[in-house]
Amino acid sequence: MCMEALLTFSAQRMARPEKANVRNTKRPKLDWKFVERFINIQKVLFPSWSSQSVLMFGTLLVVTLTEQLIIYQVGILPSHFYNVLADQDYSNFKSLLATAVVLIVFNSTLKSVDQYICNRMYVSWRKTLTESLHTAYFQGRVYYTLNVLREDIDNPDQRISQDAERLCKQMSSMASRLIVSPFTLTYYTYHCYYSTGWIGPVSIFGYFLIGTIANKILMGPIVSTLFEQEKLEGDFRFKHMQIRVNAESAAFYRAGKVEHMRTNRRLQALLQTQTTLINKELWLYIGVNMFDYLGGFLSYVIIAIPIFTGVYDGLSPGELSALISKNAFVCIYLINGFTQIIDLSTTLSDVAGYTHRIGELIEEMDKILHTQCDYDPASGENYDFDSDFNIHAGPVDTAFIIDHLSYKSPYSEQLLVEDLSLTISQGSHLLVVGNTGTGKTSLLRVLNRLWEADSGFVQMTTCFGPRGTLFLPQKPYLTDGTLREQVIYPLKDIYPVSGSVDDDRIIQFLELAGVSSLLKRTGGLDEDVDWNWYDVLSPGEMQRLSFARLFYLQPKYAVLDEATSALTEEAEGKLYRTCKQLGMTLISLGHRSSLEKYHVVQLQLCGGGQWEFTRLKGGESSSRDETK
């Protein structure tokens, strides 16, 4: 798809972001929506017939079926023992004992293999599901929209990291019991019918039906409470993360007490919901356990019917004992097959809760992706928001064309800027000023397509990244990793082909930015550091490091959002002059009048949609002002 066409987004395609701060009031249930979401997740886990998951599932089926065959043989051993003991047949007793030992060894090995495959399947499912969630999450601006503009999808991080893990764990624990059920139930139904006539299977099926209906009723409220509990779990964890990231600021406020109180408040909310969940689960556990124990008696009732109606009157006591033992095993096993399914209802309610949380996230990510302005409904293609480094798209000397642009903040009706027209070209260094909250950073959000405009036309005519346009956000962003990774960010290649030449460049730019001391502190460009960069660097050092990044990437256009606010005017001057020497056109946001001398034109945002342009004196020495 034509890059320029994709970058051009006009008013028709710029639907306002939906008002997403309304909480999703639909309570998740064990309903058709659950089935739909569950199937969607299964499609991710089992992408094709030859996938690893299908192969593992097939192996598990073979292992559990073999295990069941052996269990059947072990199950009827007591009836053979009754026979040989009643007949005092010593030689058969010995061979029976040997068979029993072999069968038990086989059985325990298969049980362990079964467990092993389930564990491997859990890891494989977790990998597939989490990677698929990551693919959607990091596509375009989905992670930004979810975390900044949407309030209805709580804790996306927790859904991806914890809920996905728990879903896979619970499903793998259910797998071996569920996979074999159709076979064992059919097999033992046949045997039960053979031993007790129709009365056995019909009573057991009726019993199972009642159990299922009762459990469905008891499980209903659990699913929504589990959903809520997971949300509160995420909120609680987020609070701890907030303190971890902002520990120093909190300590300056001596905020231990207030943070203690607030964190405890979140814990209380979580524990309250957890208690409610446990209370609701009590009824389910009562139902499940009652079903288990009543099932144990049902087998004797079924066997008693032919005995008391005289069907087995002609048998000797030894033969009758053996027959009762065999029939009891068949009935008990059939009932056991059903009770195992009923027992799974506690796991199933967990699976339903997690399925709703992950299913909802998948649906919302998909929706966001399809409503973003870089999605083309005709071709179904998405312009790759991240990967247009090194692609040159538009006129060589222009970065942005803005035509009659109006925009507002997401949940406000008040326009921040109305009807703004402007072309930013090479050499037309632009300074954007204005009071707090007048929409300076928002202009950059619209230019960078993080926010959609209310009306008008914005075209970014260069590529993003080196040789194009680069944004330095107001809060310096430092990634995890080595010093080299900080400098070359957001480039992915850690070791470019350039090798040591690249090292020299990085060191030179660190010096120019005034942070060469970091080389000593880290022990080298590629030395792994176990600190959090935000904790160990001062705000000024972070801003300087961002400039080192800018010098390294050398874009044609650098968009700087209060990028020198923590530095002295002298340091600011040095950094700005270096940018200009490296041939960058600067688009700066800031409050300081000292910035004026590095720019040609000033755009003042006056609030309420108003704005005005001023030609700056400092710009006289720069290339021609091409703004309208």
Ligand SMILES: Nc1ncnc2c1ncn2[C@@H]1O[C@H](COP(=O)(O)OP(=O)(O)OP(=O)(O)O)[C@@H](O)[C@H]1O
């Ligand atoms: N994610 C958001 N959701 C809703 N409103 C927002 C969001 N981000 C910013 N705003 C609002 O948009 C308005 C403009 O914000 P913006 O960040 O553009 O201000 P600014 O002019 O850059 O201010 P400053 O000089 O303090 O950096 C503000 O009223 C702000 O509260």
